[in-house]
Amino acid sequence: MSNTLIDRRRFLQAGLGAGAGLALWELYRLGMGDKFARAGMSSRAFKDIGLDEDRLGRLVALALERGGDYADVFLESSMSSAVGYDGERFTGAGMELIGGVAIRVVAGDNTVLRATGDMSWESLTKLAREVASAARAGASGSASVPRLRPLASPNLYAVSTPAFDEPVAAKLDYLKRLAAAAKAADPSVRDAQVNYRDTLRLLGVATSTGVVAYDTCPVLKVGVAVRVAKEGSKQVGSASFSGGGHYGFEYFREHSPELLASRAFEIARSQLDAVEAPSGELPVVLGPAYSGVLLHEAVGHGLEADFNVKGYSYYSGRIGQQVASPLCTIYDDGRRPSLNGSINFDDEGVASSSIPLIERGRLVGYMHSRETAARMKANPTGNGRRQGFAFPPLPRMTNTYLQAGDSDPADIIRSVKRGVYARAFAGGSVNITTGDFTFVPTEAYLIEDGRMTAPLANVLLMGNGPDIMNRISMVGYDMEISDNLWECGKNGQMIPVTVGTPTVRIDALTVGGTLRL
Amino acid sequence: MQVEEIARKAVSMSRRRGAEQAEALVVRQEEKAAGVFKGRVELSGASDIVRLTLRVFRDNRGATITAQGPTERDLEAMIDRLAELSRHTAPDKHFGLSDPQDAGKFAGDLKIYDPELAALSLQRVEEKALEAESAVMRQDSRTAGLVSANFQARAQHVCLCNSRGFCESYRGTHATVSTNTVVENQVVEVGARDGGDAGTERVAAAASSTARTLSGVNSEETAAATIKQLTSMKGSRRCPSGWFPIVFAPDVARNLAGMLSQLCSGPVASSGSENHILGKPGEQACSPLITLVDDAIKEGGVGTVYFDHEGVGPRRTVLIEDGVLSQYLLNSYYARSLDRRSTGNAMATPDPRFGVRPSNLYIRRGASSPESILADVRQGFYVTRFMSHAVRVVSNYTQAVAGFWVEGGRLAYPVRAAALSIPFEGMFKNIVAVGDDLKDDGPVASPTLMMSKMFVNPLG
Numbered sequence: 002m003s004n005t006l007i008d009r010r011r012f013l014q015a016g017l018g019a020g021a022g023l024a025l026w027e028l029y030r031l032g033m034g035d036k037f038a039r040a041g042m043s044s045r046a047f048k049d050i051g052l053d054e055d056r057l058g059r060l061v062a063l064a065l066e067r068g069g070d071y072a073d074v075f076l077e078s079s080m081s082s083a084v085g086y087d088g089e090r091f092t093g094a095g096m097e098l099i100g101g102v103a104i105r106v107v108a109g110d111n112t113v114l115r116a117t118g119d120m121s122w123e124s125l126t127k128l129a130r131e132v133a134s135a136a137r138a139g140a141s142g143s144a145s146v147p148r149l150r151p152l153a154s155p156n157l158y159a160v161s162t163p164a165f166d167e168p169v170a171a172k173l174d175y176l177k178r179l180a181a182a183a184k185a186a187d188p189s190v191r192d193a194q195v196n197y198r199d200t201l202r203l204l205g206v207a208t209s210t211g212v213v214a215y216d217t218c219p220v221l222k223v224g225v226a227v228r229v230a231k232e233g234s235k236q237v238g239s240a241s242f243s244g245g246g247h248y249g250f251e252y253f254r255e256h257s258p259e260l261l262a263s264r265a266f267e268i269a270r271s272q273l274d275a276v277e278a279p280s281g282e283l284p285v286v287l288g289p290a291y292s293g294v295l296l297h298e299a300v301g302h303g304l305e306a307d308f309n310v311k312g313y314s315y316y317s318g319r320i321g322q323q324v325a326s327p328l329c330t331i332y333d334d335g336r337r338p339s340l341n342g343s344i345n346f347d348d349e350g351v352a353s354s355s356i357p358l359i360e361r362g363r364l365v366g367y368m369h370s371r372e373t374a375a376r377m378k379a380n381p382t383g384n385g386r387r388q389g390f391a392f393p394p395l396p397r398m399t400n401t402y403l404q405a406g407d408s409d410p411a412d413i414i415r416s417v418k419r420g421v422y423a424r425a426f427a428g429g430s431v432n433i434t435t436g437d438f439t440f441v442p443t444e445a446y447l448i449e450d451g452r453m454t455a456p457l458a459n460v461l462l463m464g465n466g467p468d469i470m471n472r473i474s475m476v477g478y479d480m481e482i483s484d485n486l487w488e489c490g491k492n493g494q495m496i497p498v499t500v501g502t503p504t505v506r507i508d509a510l511t512v513g514g515t516l517r518l
Numbered sequence: 519m520q521v522e523e524i525a526r527k528a529v530s531m532s533r534r535r536g537a538e539q540a541e542a543l544v545v546r547q548e549e550k551a552a553g554v555f556k557g558r559v560e561l562s563g564a565s566d567i568v569r570l571t572l573r574v575f576r577d578n579r580g581a582t583i584t585a586q587g588p589t590e591r592d593l594e595a596m597i598d599r600l601a602e603l604s605r606h607t608a609p610d611k612h613f614g615l616s617d618p619q620d621a622g623k624f625a626g627d628l629k630i631y632d633p634e635l636a637a638l639s640l641q642r643v644e645e646k647a648l649e650a651e652s653a654v655m656r657q658d659s660r661t662a663g664l665v666s667a668n669f670q671a672r673a674q675h676v677c678l679c680n681s682r683g684f685c686e687s688y689r690g691t692h693a694t695v696s697t698n699t700v701v702e703n704q705v706v707e708v709g710a711r712d713g714g715d716a717g718t719e720r721v722a723a724a725a726s727s728t729a730r731t732l733s734g735v736n737s738e739e740t741a742a743a744t745i746k747q748l749t750s751m752k753g754s755r756r757c758p759s760g761w762f763p764i765v766f767a768p769d770v771a772r773n774l775a776g777m778l779s780q781l782c783s784g785p786v787a788s789s790g791s792e793n794h795i796l797g798k799p800g801e802q803a804c805s806p807l808i809t810l811v812d813d814a815i816k817e818g819g820v821g822t823v824y825f826d827h828e829g830v831g832p833r834r835t836v837l838i839e840d841g842v843l844s845q846y847l848l849n850s851y852y853a854r855s856l857d858r859r860s861t862g863n864a865m866a867t868p869d870p871r872f873g874v875r876p877s878n879l880y881i882r883r884g885a886s887s888p889e890s891i892l893a894d895v896r897q898g899f900y901v902t903r904f905m906s907h908a909v910r911v912v913s914n915y916t917q918a919v920a921g922f923w924v925e926g927g928r929l930a931y932p933v934r935a936a937a938l939s940i941p942f943e944g945m946f947k948n949i950v951a952v953g954d955d956l957k958d959d960g961p962v963a964s965p966t967l968m969m970s971k972m973f974v975n976p977l978g
Contacts, residue, residue: 096596
C-alpha cells in the first residue's frame with residue numbers, strides 16, 4: 002500500500018465531482034499524512050461535498066421553518082477494512098463505506114427524523130422541508146437558529162499512526178503473530194482464529210442551539226478466539242477476546258500478541274479443568290474489569306433517562322434515594338482517552354462528560370440525551386448516541402464503572418468461606434422494570450475457606466440489580482477498566498461501550514445452572 | 519440511479535478492474551416508523567437507504583465491499599484497494615459465483631409485496647401505532663398511562679446481478695407492530711424481589727408481530743399477547759430445584775428450532791467443531807418426533823424470497839426428518855466445501871464466503887395437544903418466556919426462563935425466573951412430545967415441545 006499523498010488540487014477535482022465517499026477516501030489519505038490537516042479533516046470532507054457550516058445552518062433553519070423547539074443535522078461517512086486469519090491462511094477480505102445524513106426536529110414530546118444516503122444539497126433541502134412539514138410544531142415553540150459556533154471538545158483519539166495507511170503486510174504480520182502466540186500458549190490449544198477491522202468515522206452535527214461539531218473517529222478492533230481441548234478427554238473450552246478502541250497502529254506496538262492471546266487463552270483454559278458449580282444463594286466475588294458488564298446491565302440501563310421518562314425503570318422517581326450500599330459510587334465517563342466507549346461529543350453535539358450516577362449509594366442522576374433532558378428539565382449529559390445516521394439518538398452509556406473502594410482484593414476473597422469468584426462473562430440480560438438479571442460467567446472459581454480453588458463450569462448468576470447493589474459489602478481498591486471491546490445493544494442499535502469495576506463482594510447471589518448427569 | 523443500474527455498473531466495473539467474477543446485491547429500503555406513548559406520537563421517522571454488497575473473485579480469492587450510496591469513483595477506489603488486501607488472502611477453490619444450474623428467480627407470485635403497505639403515509643403509520651397502544655389500554659385498564667407502541671412499514675427493492683449474466687429483482691414489504699407496558703400487580707406472594715411497594719409487583723410485558731401485508735398485522739392480537747404476559751406472572755413463587763420435565767410454549771420453542779437450524783448449517787458442519795453435534799446426513803440427529811423444515815417459498819412468509827443473496831432460487835428444504843439429519847442449510851461456498859448443492863440460503867456478510875440463514879423455519883406439528891402434554895407432567899416447568907440468550911459454556915446449554923410450575927398436570931403458580939440447564943450434546947434427543955399447536959406467524963415457528971428433563975434452579 003502506498004503512502005504517497007495525492008496532489009491537493011487533483012483531489013479537490015476528484016472529490017467535488019464524485020461525492021461523499023470519494024471525499025472521505027481521499028481526505029483520509031490527505032489528512033492523515035498531515036498532522037495539521039488532521040484536526041479539520043472531517044469538516045473539510047463535508048465542506049468539500051458542499052456541506053459547509055452555512056449550508057448546515059440553512060438546513061437546520063429549514064427544518065424549523067414551521068416551528069419546533071430544537072432541530073439538528075447529523076452527517077456521517079465511515080469506511081472500514083477487515084480481514085480474518087484462521088490460523089493458517091488469511092480469509093475474508095472486505096471493505097465497507099457508509100454515508101448519510103439525518104435531519105431531526107423536536108417539538109414538545111414529538112420527534113421527527115428523516116434519514117437518507119443521498120448527501121446532495123437538493124436531497125437534503127427536500128428532506129429538511131419534509132421534516133418541517135411532519136413536525137407537530139404548532140404551539141410548541143419556534144426556535145430560531147443562531148450563528149453556528151464550533152463546539153469546544155477534547156480530542157480523546159490521539160492517533161499517531163493511522164491503521165488504515167499502514168502497509169497491509171504489517172497488519173497481517175501482527176495477525177499471524179497473534180494466532181501463533183495463542184497456539185503457543187499451551188499444548189491444549191487446538192486452534193486460534195483472528196479477525197481485524199479498522200474503521201474511520203467522519204461525523205458532523207449542527208444544531209439549532211448554535212453548535213457545529215466535527216469529529217474524526219478512528220476505531221481499531223482485533224479479536225482472537227481460541228479453542229482448547231484436553232488429550233483423551235471430551236472436555237473443551239473456548240473463549241474470545243477483542244482488543245482495540247480509538248487507536249491507530251500504535252496499539253500493536255503497545256499490546257503484544259502474547260498479551261492479547263493470553264486474555265482469551267486464560268478464560269478458555271479455566272474451562273478445561275472446570276468442575277460443576279454449587280447451587281443456591283452464595284457470596285459472590287466479582288473480579289476487576291470484566292465484571293463491570295454486570296454493573297452495566299443490572300444497573301446502568303436502568304439509569305438511562307428514556308426508561309425513566311416513561312416510568313419503566315426500577316429507578317424511576319428515585320433521585321435522591323438510597324438505592325445501593327454506601328460503598329457504591331458509579332460514574333459514566335465518556336472522556337477517558339482511547340477507550341472504546343469514549344466520545345469527544347455525543348451524536349447531538351453535546352461534549353462528553355464524566356457524570357456521577359450513584360454517589361455513596363444515593364441515586365444522583367440519569368444519563369440524558371437532549372430530548373430526555375428537556376422532558377425531565379435536566380441538563381444533557383453527552384449520552385445521546387446512535388448506531389449510525391439512520392437511527393434516532395438515545396440515552397446510552399459510554400464507559401461505566403464502579404469507583405474504587407478501600408478493601409484489599411485479597412482480603413475480599415479471604416472473607417468468603419464458601420462462594421464463587423467470577424471474572425469473565427459470556428453476556429447477560431436484564432429486565433429494566435424489575436431489575437432482574439441473568440449472567441453466565443465464562444471464567445469462575447470456587448472459593449473455599451477464603452481461597453480460590455477449582456474453576457467452575459456451567460455457572461449462571463441470577464439476581465436483582467437494585468437488590469445486589471444493597472448487598473455489596475466490600476469494594477476493592479483495584480478498579481480496572483476492561484481492555485476488552487464491548488458492544489451494547491438497545492432498541493436494535495449497537496454502540497461501543499466500556500465497563501470497569503474493582504473487586505467486589507456481594508453477600509448473597511443466586512448461583513444456578515449446576516447439573517450432573 | 520435504480521437498483522438494477524447500480525448492480526450492473528458495479529459488476530461491469532469490477533470486471534474492468536480485473537475481477538474474474540463479480541456479483542452485486544443492491545437493496546433499496548424505504549422505511550417509515552412511528553413510536554407512541556400516552557396517546558401522543560413520540561417519534562416518527564423515515565429513511566431511504568440503498569445498500570450495495572459487491573463480491574469479487576479472482577485467482578480463487580474472494581473479497582467483499584459493502585457500501586451505502588456509493589459513487590462510481592468510490593467503487594473504483596474501493597475495488598482497487600480491496601484487490602491489494604485480497605492478494606494476501608489464501609486461494610480457496612470453493613470461492614465463486616453460485617453454480618449456473620442453481621441460479622434462478624422463483625416464477626410465481628409469492629405474495630410478499632403489498633402496494634398498500636409500500637405506499638402507506640407516515641400519518642397512517644402513526645395512526646397504526648396509536649391503534650396498537652389503545653388496543654392494549656382497552657383490553658386491560660391497568661395499563662393506562664404506561665403503554666408504548668411502535669409501528670414500522672418497510673418496502674424493499676432487491677436486485678442481484680452477476681458477471682454470468684444473471685440479473686433479477688423483486689419487491690417485498692414488511693409491517694411490524696409492537697407494544698410494551700408496565701403495570702403494578704397486587705400480589706399475594708412476591709417472587710425473589712419486590713420491585714414496588716409491599717404487596718405489589720411491577721411487571722413488564724412486550725409483544726410484536728410482523729407480516730408482509732398491512733392486513734397481516736393485527737394490533738388487537740398483539741395487544742392481547744402483551745396482556746397475557748402481564749396476567750401470567752401474577753403471584754409468582756419460587757419453584758423446586760432439581761431434574762424435572764420441561765414443556766416449552768410455542769413462543770419459546772421457536773428459539774429451539776432456530777438453534778437446531780444453526781446446528782445443521784453449512785458453516786457449523788464444515789468447521790468440524792464440537793458444535794457439530796447432529797452428525798451426518800442420514801444419521802439420527804435428535805428425537806424422532808422432530809421434523810425441521812425451511813420453506814423459502816411459503817406464500818406471504820416473513821422470510822420468503824424470490825432468490826437468495828447469491829441468486830440461487832428458493833425452495834422448501836427438509837433439514838431434519840423424523841429426527842434424521844437429511845440436509846444442511848447451505849450457500850454455494852459451503853455446499854462446495856461439503857460436496858453438496860446449495861439450498862438457496864445464502865446471506866450476504868462482509869466475509870466473502872457469505873453466511874447462511876433460514877427463510878421460514880418451522881418444526882412440524884406433532885400429534886399431541888398442548889393440554890395433553892401438560893397433563894402428563896406430574897411435576898415440571900412450563901416455559902413461557904426466555905429471559906436471557908441461550909448460553910453454552912463448556913458442554914452445557916443454560917437458559918434463564920420464566921413460566922409456570924406444573925403440579926399434577928396443571929399450572930400451579932407462576933415462576934418469575936429460573937435457570938434451566940442440560941448437557942448440550944444430547945439435548946435434542948430428549949424431546950419426548952411435540953404439540954399440534956404450530957402457529958404460522960413468523961419466520962421461525964414451533965409447536966409446544968417437551969423435554970424429558972432439565973435441571974431447574976429457581977431465582978431467589
